[in-house]
Amino acid sequence: MNLKNKKWTSDDFLKVRGEVLTQWPTGAEIDLNEAAKYQENIPAYRHFAKRLEQAKQQGQTLTQPRAGVALINEHIKLLNFLLKEGEADLLPTTIDSYTRQNQYQEAQKGIEESLQTGRSLLNGFPAINHGLHGVRQVVESIDAPLQVRHGTPDARLLAEITIAGGFTAFEGGGISYNIPYAKNVSLEKTIIDWQYCDRLVGWYAENGIAVNREPYGPLTGTLVPPSVSNAIAILEGLLAAEQGVKSITLGYGQCGNLMQDVAAIRSLELLADEYFRKHGYQDCFLTSVFHQWMGGFPQDEAKAFAVISWGAAAAALAKATKVIVKTPHEALGIPTKEANAAGLRATKQLLNMLAGQVMPLNYQLQEEIDIISAETHCILAKVFELGQGDFAVGTIRAFQTGVLDVPFAPSERTLNKMLPARDDQGAVRFYDTGNLPFTDDIKAYHCDKMKERGRVEGRMPTFQMVIDDIYAVAKGRLVGRPS
Amino acid sequence: MNLKNKKWTSDDFLKVRGEVLTQWPTGAEIDLNEAAKYQENIPAYRHFAKRLEQAKQQGQTLTQPRAGVALINEHIKLLNFLLKEGEADLLPTTIDSYTRQNQYQEAQKGIEESLQTGRSLLNGFPAINHGLHGVRQVVESIDAPLQVRHGTPDARLLAEITIAGGFTAFEGGGISYNIPYAKNVSLEKTIIDWQYCDRLVGWYAENGIAVNREPYGPLTGTLVPPSVSNAIAILEGLLAAEQGVKSITLGYGQCGNLMQDVAAIRSLELLADEYFRKHGYQDCFLTSVFHQWMGGFPQDEAKAFAVISWGAAAAALAKATKVIVKTPHEALGIPTKEANAAGLRATKQLLNMLAGQVMPLNYQLQEEIDIISAETHCILAKVFELGQGDFAVGTIRAFQTGVLDVPFAPSERTLNKMLPARDDQGAVRFYDTGNLPFTDDIKAYHCDKMKERGRVEGRMPTFQMVIDDIYAVAKGRLVGRPS
Amino acid sequence: MQGKKAKVVLGVIGADCHAVGNKILNYAFTAAGFEVVNLGVLVSQQEFINAAIETDAQAILVASLYGHGEMDCRGLRERCIEAGIDNTLLYVGGNLVVGKTEFKQIEDKFYQMGYNRVYGPGTLPDQVIADLKQDLAQRGFGCA
Amino acid sequence: MQGKKAKVVLGVIGADCHAVGNKILNYAFTAAGFEVVNLGVLVSQQEFINAAIETDAQAILVASLYGHGEMDCRGLRERCIEAGIDNTLLYVGGNLVVGKTEFKQIEDKFYQMGYNRVYGPGTLPDQVIADLKQDLAQRGFGCA
Ligand code: B12
Numbered sequence A, B: 001m002n003l004k005n006k007k008w009t010s011d012d013f014l015k016v017r018g019e020v021l022t023q024w025p026t027g028a029e030i031d032l033n034e035a036a037k038y039q040e041n042i043p044a045y046r047h048f049a050k051r052l053e054q055a056k057q058q059g060q061t062l063t064q065p066r067a068g069v070a071l072i073n074e075h076i077k078l079l080n081f082l083l084k085e086g087e088a089d090l091l092p093t094t095i096d097s098y099t100r101q102n103q104y105q106e107a108q109k110g111i112e113e114s115l116q117t118g119r120s121l122l123n124g125f126p127a128i129n130h131g132l133h134g135v136r137q138v139v140e141s142i143d144a145p146l147q148v149r150h151g152t153p154d155a156r157l158l159a160e161i162t163i164a165g166g167f168t169a170f171e172g173g174g175i176s177y178n179i180p181y182a183k184n185v186s187l188e189k190t191i192i193d194w195q196y197c198d199r200l201v202g203w204y205a206e207n208g209i210a211v212n213r214e215p216y217g218p219l220t221g222t223l224v225p226p227s228v229s230n231a232i233a234i235l236e237g238l239l240a241a242e243q244g245v246k247s248i249t250l251g252y253g254q255c256g257n258l259m260q261d262v263a264a265i266r267s268l269e270l271l272a273d274e275y276f277r278k279h280g281y282q283d284c285f286l287t288s289v290f291h292q293w294m295g296g297f298p299q300d301e302a303k304a305f306a307v308i309s310w311g312a313a314a315a316a317l318a319k320a321t322k323v324i325v326k327t328p329h330e331a332l333g334i335p336t337k338e339a340n341a342a343g344l345r346a347t348k349q350l351l352n353m354l355a356g357q358v359m360p361l362n363y364q365l366q367e368e369i370d371i372i373s374a375e376t377h378c379i380l381a382k383v384f385e386l387g388q389g390d391f392a393v394g395t396i397r398a399f400q401t402g403v404l405d406v407p408f409a410p411s412e413r414t415l416n417k418m419l420p421a422r423d424d425q426g427a428v429r430f431y432d433t434g435n436l437p438f439t440d441d442i443k444a445y446h447c448d449k450m451k452e453r454g455r456v457e458g459r460m461p462t463f464q465m466v467i468d469d470i471y472a473v474a475k476g477r478l479v480g481r482p483s
Numbered sequence C, D: 001m002q003g004k005k006a007k008v009v010l011g012v013i014g015a016d017c018h019a020v021g022n023k024i025l026n027y028a029f030t031a032a033g034f035e036v037v038n039l040g041v042l043v044s045q046q047e048f049i050n051a052a053i054e055t056d057a058q059a060i061l062v063a064s065l066y067g068h069g070e071m072d073c074r075g076l077r078e079r080c081i082e083a084g085i086d087n088t089l090l091y092v093g094g095n096l097v098v099g100k101t102e103f104k105q106i107e108d109k110f111y112q113m114g115y116n117r118v119y120g121p122g123t124l125p126d127q128v129i130a131d132l133k134q135d136l137a138q139r140g141f142g143c144a
């Protein structure tokens, strides 16, 4: 198939579908028409897209944890615990890493060992192995909207099984679930595979069921400059909309400087609206998600609570539609359900205390919005140009040439030439803009910011500064100062 | 003695001093000249006033816990734990409630029962009973600046013993340690008694030793509108300065709305500078202290961490010189040393992450600064007028007439006519301005804010709204909404 | 006695100055139809006894927030007995001991001291009012 | 062999894609004078073995962050022995098991699997470099 940002024909879709459903025996259980009927019976308050729309209209910020274990009953218990003890508004099902790499055999081994040892040896819920009926058992046991969260480059079968199973939201995208999650998978292939997922969601939409889609915003979670993640989020959103998706949540991972974080969400919302309108997708309902700090966490739980709370506060002041919540165990391992619920409750306390408080516009916030927007426009314009009017083709070429570049990514499909670092106030800037298509003004802006920090620290900006920044939050600060 | 805001003569001071030192046998141990020598040998980094000056100049916010137990060795262990495990910058010694009420006999019983049972049966350190040598044992075992924190209407002997013992900072004031801490103690008496304490500190200042004084800012800790606490803080500061105090820290207790909290600290700093200059005390070094939420806390520790973190963030964004830290045990009982250290570490994490981040001026912040400043001016002008140019005399008359009024105070010396409540964004406003000497504009401003909230909640502002606000934070919100 | 207002004495014991909860309890009990004799904060055992005798109150509601409750509250029941008002209900509530402690332990301790009901931190007035109405009804006192 | 650069094979095992620590370890070991053969993320046991044989490396540094380390790392020592490189040092580090666990337990588990050194979360490169230099020196390999 030739990559193009064009809605798939029914024929193309059905042809590929035949192959997808045979990737693992449980694929055979799916019947789209039966699935649509099943979805129709899910009440509105359990429906992700509807819940998000309502929250956006009411100016609310909803909480959502990450969580998933190997076995069905344990997974149900976990989610219900987070609902009750964590007061979570939205629930996830985090998929294990073997499933993410399509290693269903390994996942099966994980299930069996988990059964034997009585503790989850998988870092998530292996939905494909559990199959349609396993998934529905979960869906029917949880009285809240449910989303699949993963990191799967090829998630076609996973989308088929989980949406048919009654999940009303599905995270991921051809860029955001490739570059941070794979090493050597062709971007062309993942974009096509995600067009499949989006077309599937588009099919449901045509049948009256708006399944929510969420490109994965934070990417590597490590010093990703807002314009980079915003550009990719908007691109994936546009690609999804083209396949007929009608409910999209665009995401951003907290950087830690309040003005920059608020600006990032505002700019993301503004620009997404602009691009969606311009390209004819104004009927797509857009919402936003703010991820609490995604980089390395402090091991100390008190300090972790502080980082979590700061993320909650920033999300509230930015008025994101939902916030993805970390836990006090983050630095150490998959959280216990108690630690997960504690992170949720801390977050809820602050969201409630800050309900109604908004960050008023000010010169610094405006400056951040302006610079993020200008950079994002530069990137998107260049992608469009490289693709000769096709955002999908443009994306491929943009990654080849470094016009799109994700820092610290495992993938060989990103140039890794751009390097971020913090400025003296902790905002994430570019230490090296690499091949990003920025104007000289923008480059000078970042260069000045880095020099300013260098002056304060009495050292030249070097790669050591970047490393110091990577460790900083875990060590108790935002900016990695020389010791 | 006749109350006047006038530096005491040496004779007056020495006459009263004779009586003070006989209130409890340990008073006899004090020799002022020996004490001054002892103070001289305290190195700068352990010197409260010097550490605060340095922090203010560097734009740092320092952390300080509350802590005190009955027995000397346990108290030393506690403080050292908070220094090491809590990374505290400044340390306290919180005095027990019997000592605060000058019930030294009861305190002695508490010490003895604590010795017998092996756990502290007092809610603080009974410094007077331990005497000069006990106090110095503490001072010499702690490698950090030390302050006495209490709530004692008549703290003259306590000041004598603890400062002679080597403490370099002393909290309290004639208003702030009466109205929230006593029931039926004459304001005239407490202001005179605190003039004594200030004159004592002034004596040390004349001998080259700047002991820091801190009026207790948060008062009842319960919905105190910023202008009320700022006016009282500035009044007590002025009274202290008149007696020769050269290092004063003015305080404010977090209300929870970010713009209001930042504005409160800014306005406090601005107005204090103005009044101190105007009244001839420009040689007094002023710093500020932000108290993390002082009202009822949530029992859940995760939620308590969120409240603590929000206080840390607001303190950092307001650039207060120090922040007084709460603990995750706040709602339940005196914290264990571990819980206390956890609150400190959470706070430190956020102060470090927010170092360099300031709240930029914006229309809402400006509006809050303006209204708080206008109100504070109204109050202070009226106090001055009532006292015919004497702030001490004016204070007495202001409380009699309700020009100064502290909500929810136990004292019968405050009219209790003014009632605060939150507006729809959670800022603390006046539900009833009582006899506060506000202009019609200011009254209308608050009236509008209350009406706005009433509209949103579909109920008339009533006393129930005030009660709902008192419980709100403990129940997980800032604004007490009807259920 | 049907219809007659039940009387309660309310106060914060010892050297304790926590006034907020006291004001709210005062308001809530009054609103619920009780006659409240509010002694405020910093109340000694003798003041509680005197007020109960003078007003012929059915219950004494003792609050202690600041951590010295254990020391302050000991002996109040004995004083009631001495004063001949051993029939008076004794309720106690607040943050009764120093430090975070298992509530069950605290409860037992105060039951042993002769208190009829013991309330932990976070207690809402409605619950206390309901309990008191029930206890009074059991004792044949039909209240408001 | 004095002066010759020591060679280490570096990689993140299994289906694990955590790349940040890997990049930093790569940078730090290179800066410390080692020759680093960095396999990046998503590395199978066989790839580790092959790289070690091909480059004649003194040590294999296995990272596992994502929680499946226990399953992924089992058997690597046996494969080394089979492949005739049983003398190669095996270091492992990261977030080795699912969930927060007492580090001592994890350490023992991985020692039993034949790893020479086991590192927990939060390990800084300097420490690992110092340990490796010492282990190599003990084995008579004087390195940079
Ligand atoms: C950033 C991050 C991500 C990014 C990674 C981006 C990328 N491609 O690199 C994203 C968001 C994509 C991600 C994804 C996932 N993650 Co992740 N992630 C993190 C996080 C927050 C920081 C990791 C990091 O970069 N740290 C900074 C670097 C410098 O430190 P480091 O990696 O720890 O490495 C240092 C040391 O550990 C040591 N070290 C590491 N390896 C080795 C090896 C040797 C031999 C030695 C000596 C030392 C050593 O030295 C390194 C340098 O100092 C950690 C939690 C944390 N630490 O706070 C979770 C964490 C590692 N992730 C976790 C999980 C579970 C996942 C997911 C499964 C997703 C999920 N459940 O939502 C997926 C996994 C996908 C996959 N297939 O691997 C868990 C692992 C749980 C466990 N072990 O029990 C963690 C601990 C979070 C948690 N508590 O749940 N993650």
Ligand code: B12
Residues within 6 Å of the ligand: B066, B094, B096, B097, B100, B123, B124, B151, B180, B181, B219, B220, B221, B222, B294, B295, B296, B297, B298, B329, B330, B331, B332, B333, B334, B335, B408, B409, B410, B470, C015, C016, C017, C018, C019, C020, C021, C022, C024, C025, C061, C062, C063, C064, C065, C066, C067, C068, C091, C092, C093, C094, C095, C096, C097, C098, C099, C100, C119, C120, C121, C122, C123, C124, C125, C128
């Ligand atoms: C506000 C406050 C203050 C204010 C009080 C202002 C004033 N004059 O009222 C100030 C700052 C002055 C203050 C001072 C002190 N406080 Co204070 N304070 C608080 C705080 C934060 C809130 C109390 C409050 O107003 N809550 C709101 C009201 C509505 O709730 P409430 O008081 O709990 O009352 C309700 C219930 O408990 C119950 N209830 C209460 N009494 C009774 C009685 C009966 C019979 C019944 C049925 C029910 C009942 O019903 C009430 C209404 O719902 C609490 C901690 C918390 N709860 O979060 C600490 C707390 C009570 N204080 C404490 C302490 C130690 C002190 C000090 C000694 C200072 C110190 N160490 O720094 C001094 C004491 C001075 C003195 N002599 O009393 C401790 C007590 C520790 C303990 N018991 O182990 C607490 C728990 C904080 C802590 N964890 O350290 N405090």
